[in-house]
Amino acid sequence: MSTQLDEYLEAEIQSLLTDGRIAELGITVNRREHLLVLGGEVESPLRRDEICRQINQRFPDVQIVCDIGIIRASAPSEVEEIS
Amino acid sequence: MIRIAAVGDVHVDKDVLGRFRPALEELPDRADALLIAGDLTRHGTVDEARSFVTEFGGLGVPVVVVLGNHDHQSDQQARVSDVLTDSGMTVLEGDATVLELNGHRLGIAGVKGFGGGFAGACASNFGEREMKEFVGTTEVIAARLEQALNSVQCDALVALTHYAPVPDTLLGEPLEIYAFLGCYQLGRAIDSAPTALALHGHAHHGSERGRTPGGVPVRNVAHPVIKQAYNIYQLLSETVDTELVTT
Numbered sequence: 420m421s422t423q424l425d426e427y428l429e430a431e432i433q434s435l436l437t438d439g440r441i442a443e444l445g446i447t448v449n450r451r452e453h454l455l456v457l458g459g460e461v462e463s464p465l466r467r468d469e470i471c472r473q474i475n476q477r478f479p480d481v482q483i484v485c486d487i488g489i490i491r492a493s494a495p496s497e498v499e500e501i502s
Numbered sequence: 503m504i505r506i507a508a509v510g511d512v513h514v515d516k517d518v519l520g521r522f523r524p525a526l527e528e529l530p531d532r533a534d535a536l537l538i539a540g541d542l543t544r545h546g547t548v549d550e551a552r553s554f555v556t557e558f559g560g561l562g563v564p565v566v567v568v569l570g571n572h573d574h575q576s577d578q579q580a581r582v583s584d585v586l587t588d589s590g591m592t593v594l595e596g597d598a599t600v601l602e603l604n605g606h607r608l609g610i611a612g613v614k615g616f617g618g619g620f621a622g623a624c625a626s627n628f629g630e631r632e633m634k635e636f637v638g639t640t641e642v643i644a645a646r647l648e649q650a651l652n653s654v655q656c657d658a659l660v661a662l663t664h665y666a667p668v669p670d671t672l673l674g675e676p677l678e679i680y681a682f683l684g685c686y687q688l689g690r691a692i693d694s695a696p697t698a699l700a701l702h703g704h705a706h707h708g709s710e711r712g713r714t715p716g717g718v719p720v721r722n723v724a725h726p727v728i729k730q731a732y733n734i735y736q737l738l739s740e741t742v743d744t745e746l747v748t749t
């Protein structure tokens with residue numbers, strides 16, 4: 420039986436993301452008609468690739484696209500005055 | 503005038519090493535201190551704490567931090583704190599510190615904080631033991647922040663938490679999880695003292711700006727929210743002149 424793209428799958432992916440190594444609570448999982456779109460931002464390319472690899476491995480028959488970004492870490496150009 | 507740099511949720515592990523460093527090298531030219539609003543590490547291990555210190559330590563400005571929920575994940579928060587403290591950073595958990603900067607006294611009171619929710623949509627201290635323990639934790643932590651904020655003598659007072667003290671800066675997060683992202687009790691503690699600025703993290707999908715019911719500016723400095731290595735806030739901008747104008 421092929422994996423259903425339903426809320427339980429979403430929940431399972433979320434627990435995969437928080438269990439063990441990955442430890443990401445901020446990844447979004449959006450269901451399209453025939454695929455899952457992963458979103459959100461993480462701190463390194465390595466982390467993004469690991470997330471996609473683990474989810475692909477766990478759900479080999481689900482088509483997954485990874486739109487997870489890497490958060491920029493440049494110095495700011497502005498100062499905010501607090502009053 | 504005091505300038506403070508702030509960020510939260512940097513979730514450092516070995517794979518992050520070097521990503522923040524170029525921007526941090528410039529920090530001492532731009533700000534007088536660095537405040538970090540929790541989730542310093544990925545799983546709260548001692549190794550990750552060491553990586554965090556390698557990336558964020560030795561800057562030449564004071565670094566003051568609170569821990570986040572990720573820093574508690576491995577139940578080694580005490581050892582994580584020790585690694586940070588040994589490197590010269592100040593870790594606040596229900597206490598306060600005063601930094602002498604440019605002839606001014608900057609007071610910083612900090613706690614990790616906890617969830618619980620906000621007015622009209624919050625957990626109550628009622629029912630099962632587990633529920634009372636949850637809300638009891640929220641209340642104890644907020645009371646410690648209140649005490650810490652009111653314990654310092656300073657020219658400018660900053661509250662530093664991981665969890666959010668207001669719902670304003672959660673905008674962008676699903677409403678259903680607001681109660682796990684912060685609590686109104688932290689806001690009430692902040693309003694009980696002459697707080698100039700409240701900084702928090704934790705809400706990765708939240709938004710940057712808000713105010714407490716008492717009018718204190720709140721900034722969510724979670725790294726995914728500010729999308730740069732740190733933000734800079736200026737406090738005590740030549741207050742003498744404004745006093746002359748208003749009298």
Ligand SMILES: [Fe+2]
Nearest residue numbers: 511541570704
């Ligand atoms: Fe975080």
Ligand SMILES: [Fe+2]
Nearest residue numbers: 541570571704
């Ligand atoms: Fe967090």
